[in-house]
Amino acid sequence: MAQRKARKGQTGPAVTLTDVAREARVSRITVSRVIRRQGPIAAETLKRVEAAIRKIGYVPNRVAGSLASAGSDLVGVILPSLGNIVFPDVLNGIHDSVAPHGYRAMVSVTEYSLEAEYQAVSALLSWRPAAVMVTGLEHKKETIKLLRNCGVPVVELMDIAGEPIDIAVGMSHQRVGEETAQRLLGAGYRRIGLVGHDLVRDLRASKRRESFLNALDEAGHALAGEVIVPGASSVAAGRTGLSQLLKLHPKIEAVYFLNDDMAIGGVFHCMNQGVRLPDQLAIIGFNGLDIGQALPQPLTTVLTRRREIGALAGQCVLDRLSGREVPSITDVGFDFIKGATA
Amino acid sequence: MAQRKARKGQTGPAVTLTDVAREARVSRITVSRVIRRQGPIAAETLKRVEAAIRKIGYVPNRVAGSLASAGSDLVGVILPSLGNIVFPDVLNGIHDSVAPHGYRAMVSVTEYSLEAEYQAVSALLSWRPAAVMVTGLEHKKETIKLLRNCGVPVVELMDIAGEPIDIAVGMSHQRVGEETAQRLLGAGYRRIGLVGHDLVRDLRASKRRESFLNALDEAGHALAGEVIVPGASSVAAGRTGLSQLLKLHPKIEAVYFLNDDMAIGGVFHCMNQGVRLPDQLAIIGFNGLDIGQALPQPLTTVLTRRREIGALAGQCVLDRLSGREVPSITDVGFDFIKGATA
DNA sequence: TTGAAAGCGCTAACAT
DNA sequence: ATGTTAGCGCTTTCAA
Numbered sequence: 207m208a209q210r211k212a213r214k215g216q217t218g219p220a221v222t223l224t225d226v227a228r229e230a231r232v233s234r235i236t237v238s239r240v241i242r243r244q245g246p247i248a249a250e251t252l253k254r255v256e257a258a259i260r261k262i263g264y265v266p267n268r269v270a271g272s273l274a275s276a277g278s279d280l281v282g283v284i285l286p287s288l289g290n291i292v293f294p295d296v297l298n299g300i301h302d303s304v305a306p307h308g309y310r311a312m313v314s315v316t317e318y319s320l321e322a323e324y325q326a327v328s329a330l331l332s333w334r335p336a337a338v339m340v341t342g343l344e345h346k347k348e349t350i351k352l353l354r355n356c357g358v359p360v361v362e363l364m365d366i367a368g369e370p371i372d373i374a375v376g377m378s379h380q381r382v383g384e385e386t387a388q389r390l391l392g393a394g395y396r397r398i399g400l401v402g403h404d405l406v407r408d409l410r411a412s413k414r415r416e417s418f419l420n421a422l423d424e425a426g427h428a429l430a431g432e433v434i435v436p437g438a439s440s441v442a443a444g445r446t447g448l449s450q451l452l453k454l455h456p457k458i459e460a461v462y463f464l465n466d467d468m469a470i471g472g473v474f475h476c477m478n479q480g481v482r483l484p485d486q487l488a489i490i491g492f493n494g495l496d497i498g499q500a501l502p503q504p505l506t507t508v509l510t511r512r513r514e515i516g517a518l519a520g521q522c523v524l525d526r527l528s529g530r531e532v533p534s535i536t537d538v539g540f541d542f543i544k545g546a547t548a
Numbered sequence: 549m550a551q552r553k554a555r556k557g558q559t560g561p562a563v564t565l566t567d568v569a570r571e572a573r574v575s576r577i578t579v580s581r582v583i584r585r586q587g588p589i590a591a592e593t594l595k596r597v598e599a600a601i602r603k604i605g606y607v608p609n610r611v612a613g614s615l616a617s618a619g620s621d622l623v624g625v626i627l628p629s630l631g632n633i634v635f636p637d638v639l640n641g642i643h644d645s646v647a648p649h650g651y652r653a654m655v656s657v658t659e660y661s662l663e664a665e666y667q668a669v670s671a672l673l674s675w676r677p678a679a680v681m682v683t684g685l686e687h688k689k690e691t692i693k694l695l696r697n698c699g700v701p702v703v704e705l706m707d708i709a710g711e712p713i714d715i716a717v718g719m720s721h722q723r724v725g726e727e728t729a730q731r732l733l734g735a736g737y738r739r740i741g742l743v744g745h746d747l748v749r750d751l752r753a754s755k756r757r758e759s760f761l762n763a764l765d766e767a768g769h770a771l772a773g774e775v776i777v778p779g780a781s782s783v784a785a786g787r788t789g790l791s792q793l794l795k796l797h798p799k800i801e802a803v804y805f806l807n808d809d810m811a812i813g814g815v816f817h818c819m820n821q822g823v824r825l826p827d828q829l830a831i832i833g834f835n836g837l838d839i840g841q842a843l844p845q846p847l848t849t850v851l852t853r854r855r856e857i858g859a860l861a862g863q864c865v866l867d868r869l870s871g872r873e874v875p876s877i878t879d880v881g882f883d884f885i886k887g888a889t890a
Numbered sequence: 891t892t893g894a895a896a897g898c899g900c901t902a903a904c905a906t
Numbered sequence: 907a908t909g910t911t912a913g914c915g916c917t918t919t920c921a922a
Contacts, residue, residue, distance in 0.1 A: 220618075220699075222899055233909050238901060246907055263697055268674040269614045270899035273914050276562075278611065280654075288636035288643075298630050301657050310671060312622075313655045315643050329652060332610040355605055357562075441842040471842055477819070478844040497839065500783040500813055502820040564915055575893050580917065588891055612915035615898050 221264045230258035241266050272334065281309045281523060282330035282338045286318045286408070289438060290467065292493060292512055293341075296363060299516020300339065307524055309336060316341075318407035324349045331356050337523040343368035344409050359526040361519045365410055366535050373526070375519045375536040379410045382508055382540055383417030386462055386490060389542060391422070395460035395488055397430040398422065401447035401472065402464040403439040411439075411464040414492065418462055431455035439464070444471025452487075460488035460548060466495040466507055473501060473547060488548035499543070506545035511538045563606050572600035583608050614676065623651045623865060624672035624680040628660045628750070631780060632809065634835060634854055635683075638705060641858020642681065649866055651678060658683075660749035666691045673698050679865040685710035686751050701868040703861045707752055708877050715868070717861045717878040721752045724850055724882055725759030728804055728832060731884060733764070737802035737830055739772040740764065743789035743814065744806040745781040753781075753806045756834065760804055773797035781806070786813025794829075802830035802890060808837040808849055815843060815889060830890035841885070848887035853880045 223241075227234045232251060239245045240255040247255075258264075272278040281304055285293040301311055312335065314326035324346045330338060331352060337359040343366075345353070353360045353371050360372040367378045390398055400419075405412040419429060433451045435443040444463055448471065452458065463469035469491025473483065481487050483503055491498060494509030515538055522532045569576040574593060581587045582597040589597075600606075614620040623646055627635040643653055654677065656668035666688045672680060673694060679701040685708075687695075695702045695713050702714040709720045732740055742761075747754040761771060775793040777785040786805055790813065794800065805811035811833025815825065823829050825845055833840060836851030857880055864874045 220899085224899080234899090235901075235910085236908060239908090242901090248907060251907080263693070265670070265694070265698070266674045267615075267676060267899055269611055269620065269676050270914090271674075271901070273609075273611045273615050273916085274899075274901040276901095276914065288640050289633075291631075291633055291636075294630035294633075294636045297655075298657070301630075305656075311655055313639075313653055314647075315640070328607065332608045332613075334609060334611050351605070352607070356607070441839045445842055470839070474842055474844050497783045497812070500787055500816055502816050562915090566915080576915090577894085577917075578892060581892090584917090590891060593891080609915055612898090613917070615900085616915075616917040618898065618917095 220267075221262055222267070223264075225262055226255065226258045226264050229262055230255045276334075278334050278336055279309050280312050280333055280335040281520075282314070282327075282333070282335040283311050284314045284316060284323060284326045284330065284338070284340045286316050286341050287438070288315055290465075291495065292510075295512035296516040296519075299513035299518075300520045301516075302513075303517045303520030304524065309523075318404070320344070320346050320349070324352075327352050336527060337361065339363055339519055339523075342409055343370065343374065345371075359523050359532075361522055363515055363519055365413075366537050367413065370534055373519075373522050373532055373534055373536075375515050375522060375538065377510065377515075377538055377540050379413040380417040382492065383414040383419075384421045385542070386414070386492070386508065387418045387421035387425070390460050390462065390488070390490065390548070391425050391427065393460075393488070393548065395548075396427060397455075397457055397459045398427070399431040399451050399455060399458040399461045400429055400433075400464070401444060401451055401461055401468055402432070402434045403443060403468065404437055405434060408439075408464075414464055430458050435468075439467045441467050441471040441474065444468025445475045446471075448472040448475045452481075458487070460490070463489065463491045466491040466493040466498045466505060469505055469507065469547075470495070470498055470501065473498075473503070473505060483547045490548045494541075494543055499545070503546035504543070506548035507543050509541045509543050511540070514538050562609075563604055564609070565606075567604055568597065568600045568606045571604055572597045618676075620676050620678055621651045622654050622675055622677040623862075624656070624669075624675070624677040625653050626656045626658060626665060626668045626672065626680070626682045628658050628683050629780070630657055632807075633837065634852075637854035638858040638861075641855035641860075642862045643858075644855075645859040645862030646866065651862075651865075660746070662686070662688050662691070666694075669694050678869060679703065681705055681861055681865075684751055685712065685716065687713075701865050701874075703864055705857055705861055707755075708879050709755065712876055715861075715864050715874055715876055715878075717857050717864060717880065719852065719857075719880055719882050721755040722759040724834065725756035725761075726763045727884070728756070728834075728850065729760045729763035729767070732802050732804065732830070732832065732890070733767050733769065735802075735830070735890065737890075738769060739797075739799055739801045740769070741773040741793050741797055741800040741803045742771055742775075742806070743786060743793055743803055743810055744774070744776045745785060745810065746779055747776060750781075750806075756806055772800050777810075781809045783809050783813040783816065786810025787817045788813075790814040790817045794823075800829070802832070805831065805833045808833040808835040808840045808847060811847055811849065811889075812837070812840055812843065815845070815847060825889045832890045836883075836885055841887070845888035846885070848890035849885050851883045851885050853882070856880050 226237045316322040339361040362374045364376040366374045433447045435447045491507035498505030568579045658664040681703040704716045706718040708718045775789045777789045833849035840847030
């Protein structure tokens with residue numbers, strides 16, 4: 207991991223503050239002040255120092271700076287996946303809110319493994335970030351311990367139904383499941399099926415399913431059929447999922463897809479088989495992806511404010527770092543999109 | 549940016565190596581060796597140190613470690629956008645290849661601005677990363693200067709048609725445009741249109757367009773019509789783009805969409821308007837997104853190996869850091885997918 | 891197998 | 907407005 211030497215030895219010993227100071231005929235601390243635009247500097251000195259920096263091509267060393275000042279501009283973000291536009295959307299929101307204030311995101315991906323999450327949190331904390339964001343409220347005991355003791359703001363993203371470690375920004379997946387069931391029942395559908403994916407790993411999808419089933423149950427109805435496709439959710443998975451479901455339970459009237467990727471696949475299956483939506487079959491999804499709304503028949507689904515979750519999470523961190531009070535739970539809510547498929 | 553103090557002052561002064569050393573009754577350097585699993589350690593000592601670490605909840609400080617060893621495990625990755633699954637795919641490939649070797653990605657997003665790219669590169673280099681990855685071969689002069697002098701491996705992602713700063717991993721967008729034109733002409737289409745987006749910012753899309761037009765030209769044909777939608781590409785943009793194009797030039801036989809997002813929107817437009825694909829109109833896209841292949845009629849398009857670009861970029865970095873030779877250009881190529889829309 | 895001494899490059903705190 | 911001094915927490919010699 208030694209990396210001082212260059213590709214072809216073009217780079218000599220690293221250029222440091224000291225070199226700039228020598229070149230500009232000032233002390234090192236003066237250069238430091240110029241770089242950080244902090245404290246009073248004479249216009250004349252400023253010019254000399256900046257010229258020196260440019261002349262010798264100095265790039266400040268934040269590793270040293272952070273060590274000296276016991277602070278960094280890093281915001282650690284740990285996401286379950288990047289294979290679905292949902293989390294990039296959140297990341298985008300985070301980036302847009304914190305980057306203007308000089309913070310940068312350091313991203314790790316867990317592929318929905320809580321063990322990988324623990325590893326990522328450890329590694330991240332060793333960089334002494336200014337804040338940490340993780341996804342969801344479920345973590346390993348060890349992870350929670352690390353996060354509780356790390357001394358910086360911790361945001362849990364996406365979900366709010368539980369006890370946050372510090373700050374939670376998201377929505378209640380329980381309520382989504384519940385209300386989705388109520389919508390379908392309210393619209394008169396009775397023979398209702400469900401297509402889902404890897405529930406062991408995607409814990410929030412699992413919460414939606416649970417509360418959906420409970421709500422059906424409480425209304426005196428049982429699920430007419432269910433297909434859980436193995437692995438990650440995808441359009442293709444939704445297509446085959448629905449195909450299987452209809453084969454097993456041909457009389458189903460409506461299907462809840464645990465997310466839009468799969469729901470869109472379901473819509474494609476129907477197009478292909480000439481199943482008319484929503485007359486012959488109703489489809490409802492979750493997320494409100496753009497593409498679902500651009501379908502010939504826009505998808506009926508639940509709009510989640512993903513970018514907003516990221517942006518608010520960033521704002522919470524900024525507020526907390528400025529000493530302001532931050533609510534421990536921020537519910538961004540969700541909205542039903544009355545599309546044309548249910 | 550001071551962050552030593554905790555939310556409610558629960559955290560005392562940071563736990564350091566020294567604390568572990570005291571607890572385990574060894575010297576600090578011994579603890580350091582245990583943490584890095586480097587150098588010889590007696591089994592007995594190892595056990596004591598690890599127990600001490602766990603007991604007092606020590607989290608190593610890589611900021612200090614990196615400063616002392618002049619090396620970090622950070623790989624800086626600068627991407628134009630996360631709003632499209634293409635770049636998350638690349639990032640995924642990078643992550644999967646470097647993470648097992650202990651490197652972590654530090655991501656910045658530029659929204660296709662070369663000035664933002666310059667800022668991101670500066671900020672990144674100040675963290676003394678082990679390697680840097682940027683997107684494309686076009687950069688500001690200042691950015692190139694920084695990257696040339698930074699002394700660590702630099703990978704330019706996605707494009708290979710040009711002079712790399714150090715290492716380029718990608719494909720020739722020129723050839724994509726050319727061959728796309730040849731395909732359409734070879735299939736007998738003559739009245740050919742194009743739907744594109746923000747060409748000033750997405751320079752690779754612009755290259756595809758240029759070479760597409762050139763190839764038509766060389767074959768003695770002119771573009772029958774073109775719509776450049778403002779802003780970012782999206783499914784919705786492709787839908788309206790095609791709608792406009794057909795209004796202006798109703799007799800068009802085939803349309804080249806500069807990427808799949810827009811092409812899928814085009815397909816949706818046709819579904820909606822009852823335009824039969826590919827008889828009445830042919831559509832060809834670019835990227836080979838999963839969703840395009842899950843459409844009732846799979847999209848005819850060009851498969852790009854995005855994940856592979858990321859994975860190979862990571863491998864190049866690993867190789868270079870181990871002192872192995874690395875080719876300055878790696879062409880991952882591309883493949884036509886013969887779908888059902890052209 | 892373990893340790894002591896000497897920094898890495900920067901900034902906080904206190905002069906001047 | 908600028909400088910001096912003393913570290914930040916770790917790793918790299920070199921020595922035992």
